[in-house]
Amino acid sequence: MGEKLTLTASDGFTLNAYKAEPKGTPRGGVVVIQEVWGVNNWVRSVVDYYAAEGYLAIAPAMFDRVDFGYESENYAPDQFVIIGEMMKKFDHATARLDVEAAVKAVASAGKVGITGFCFGGSTSWRAAHFGLGLSAASGYYGGGVANYIDMAPTIPLEMHYGDQDHGIPVEQVEQLKAKYPDVGIYLYHAEHGFCCSDRGSYNKEAANAATARTLAFFRQHIG
Amino acid sequence: MSGLDHFATLQVAFADAEAAPLSAKRAMLVAMLIDAAIDSRFAASADATGDLLAFRADIATRAPALGDIMALASLRPDGPRLVTEAVEVPIADYASLSTPDFMVSLYNDHTVQRVLLIRADGTRAEAHPLLNAAIAELKRV
Numbered sequence: 590m591g592e593k594l595t596l597t598a599s600d601g602f603t604l605n606a607y608k609a610e611p612k613g614t615p616r617g618g619v620v621v622i623q624e625v626w627g628v629n630n631w632v633r634s635v636v637d638y639y640a641a642e643g644y645l646a647i648a649p650a651m652f653d654r655v656d657f658g659y660e661s662e663n664y665a666p667d668q669f670v671i672i673g674e675m676m677k678k679f680d681h682a683t684a685r686l687d688v689e690a691a692v693k694a695v696a697s698a699g700k701v702g703i704t705g706f707c708f709g710g711s712t713s714w715r716a717a718h719f720g721l722g723l724s725a726a727s728g729y730y731g732g733g734v735a736n737y738i739d740m741a742p743t744i745p746l747e748m749h750y751g752d753q754d755h756g757i758p759v760e761q762v763e764q765l766k767a768k769y770p771d772v773g774i775y776l777y778h779a780e781h782g783f784c785c786s787d788r789g790s791y792n793k794e795a796a797n798a799a800t801a802r803t804l805a806f807f808r809q810h811i812g
Numbered sequence: 813m814s815g816l817d818h819f820a821t822l823q824v825a826f827a828d829a830e831a832a833p834l835s836a837k838r839a840m841l842v843a844m845l846i847d848a849a850i851d852s853r854f855a856a857s858a859d860a861t862g863d864l865l866a867f868r869a870d871i872a873t874r875a876p877a878l879g880d881i882m883a884l885a886s887l888r889p890d891g892p893r894l895v896t897e898a899v900e901v902p903i904a905d906y907a908s909l910s911t912p913d914f915m916v917s918l919y920n921d922h923t924v925q926r927v928l929l930i931r932a933d934g935t936r937a938e939a940h941p942l943l944n945a946a947i948a949e950l951k952r953v
Contacts, residue, residue: 624915625914625919664911666908666909670906673903673918674903676922679919732912732915732916732919733919733920733923736920755833755834755913756834756912756913756916756917757912757925758896758925758927759832759834760835761896761925780912782911782912782915788911
């Protein structure tokens with residue numbers, strides 16, 4: 590189990606985070622980037638997982654700039670309009686500062702990797718483009734491929750997608766692979782959100798396979 | 813392939829396309845199977861004096877969705893085509909989005925991806941409702 594804390598970004602903004610420490614000497618650090626429901630129970634469980642695997646792990650609350658303290662366990666459509674309105678204020682540029690703050694918060698552990706899901710997958714790709722002090726990135730079903738396909742990665746990167754994704758065209762995933770043949774891009778027989786065990790889209794086989802790949806990737810590039 | 817086999821194959825292809833509704837190539841496969849089904853129907857019913865082109869033109873007149881699909885399947889350089897595009901969703905419509913659409917739209921300027929048919933005259937239609945309508949028309953004609 591980890592703990593809640595606050596981070597300060599380089600522009601002075603203070604945001605919430607959840608951090609978990611490994612037993613013994615850390616292998617390195619891992620930044621976990623949330624889905625659109627904030628740093629909720631499932632995201633915290635992912636942080637705990639990477640801590641159990643030997644990493645100093647942290648999840649910054651990426652939507653604190655639009656709604657401080659936001660997190661939700663309600664995955665139902667009755668929240669969609671509320672969150673949609675809230676996210677009009679979201680800005681990828683300031684989000685980058687929040688990722689940087691999280692990287693710095695675990696950098697004492699050694700090299701740092703980033704992983705994330707949906708919003709966090711897209712953020713992982715963007716982070717791999719900008720570097721941000723990271724050594725590796727492994728993102729999951731990041732939507733809006735057309736908005737990041739031209740952002741060439743500058744660090745080792747892999748991505749995981751589902752061929753039944755109702756939010757990401759599979760042809761766009763193929764375009765990514767064609768443009769970046771050296772990036773590990775994997776396409777599972779699964780839906781969007783296949784790793785989240787708190788939703789119906791969870792696909793245990795795909796999630797286990799993808800998570801094993803991420804762990805091996807981090808072992809190779811982080812420690 | 814018999815007419816029954818052909819229609820079963822079409823239904824399987826459409827189910828696959830619905831499972832991946834943003835896949836333009838799966839939508840295109842359905843369109844091609846619909847087009848081939850029309851030709852098969854002609855072959856099964858026509859005598860030696862029949863005219864396939866007239867048969868298709870007559871269907872296109874009576875069944876507009878099938879007309880769109882036949883035009884797409886003809887692959888004319890200046891004809892209709894399938895494209896995948898970002899489509900903006902008003903916040904008021906968010907409650908009707910699927911969970912994946914909702915999730916992805918939030919950090920992509922409130923847009924979702926859609927497979928669209930763009931006709932030669934520039935008008936647009938979402939591919940899956942059009943394919944669904946064409947299959948319904950195929951059952952009737």
